[in-house]
Amino acid sequence: TFDEGPVAEVTPWVLDLLDAHDIKATFFLVGDNVRRNPEIFKEIKRRGHSWGNHTMHHLQGMKVTTMRYMRDVTEADNLIGSILFRPPHGLLRWKQAATLKAHYNIVMYDLVTRDYSKKLTPEKVIENVKHYTRNGSIIVFHDSLKAERNLREALPAAIKWLKEQGYEFCR
Numbered sequence: 001t002f003d004e005g006p007v008a009e010v011t012p013w014v015l016d017l018l019d020a021h022d023i024k025a026t027f028f029l030v031g032d033n034v035r036r037n038p039e040i041f042k043e044i045k046r047r048g049h050s051w052g053n054h055t056m057h058h059l060q061g062m063k064v065t066t067m068r069y070m071r072d073v074t075e076a077d078n079l080i081g082s083i084l085f086r087p088p089h090g091l092l093r094w095k096q097a098a099t100l101k102a103h104y105n106i107v108m109y110d111l112v113t114r115d116y117s118k119k120l121t122p123e124k125v126i127e128n129v130k131h132y133t134r135n136g137s138i139i140v141f142h143d144s145l146k147a148e149r150n151l152r153e154a155l156p157a158a159i160k161w162l163k164e165q166g167y168e169f170c171r
Contacts, residue, residue: 001138001171002140002141003086003142004028004054004058004142004147006037011027011040014143014155018049021163021169024048024050024169024170029076029080030055031053031057031078034076052082052086053073055069055073060089062092066099069093069096084104084107085106087106113128113142115155116146121150122149122157125154125158129162
């Protein structure tokens, strides 16, 4: 899965790499990025990937009221139109989760690659994939500017390693 896109500098490259490996993924999109990059959003759909809501402004549920959070989710939904939802940073208040479950399938994960971290090298991101991947893992990469430096090296290497280990990709 990929969080935080679409962004013009990264998402098209991710889409091309996935196509080259015949992989379909799920993109959890920030509504404001969809607003700025509607053609890239259309391309995600055209290429057969799944997509979900990641709020309008990448809000952390624990830092805002439920009313504010749900307004942000709804604003994003007006652009994204998906029953899939992933909370930024994986954090929600109980009331937010209960409200979301009435309208969305909340998709969490078990492996965050931390590709966005300036403290990590691409090699460390790949190590995270190798160390924590298990059967059925939902792996999170980021198609964002902050992840780009690590992503361009780590994603192709991770795909190669996962295939060598016999893992299959599904969305």
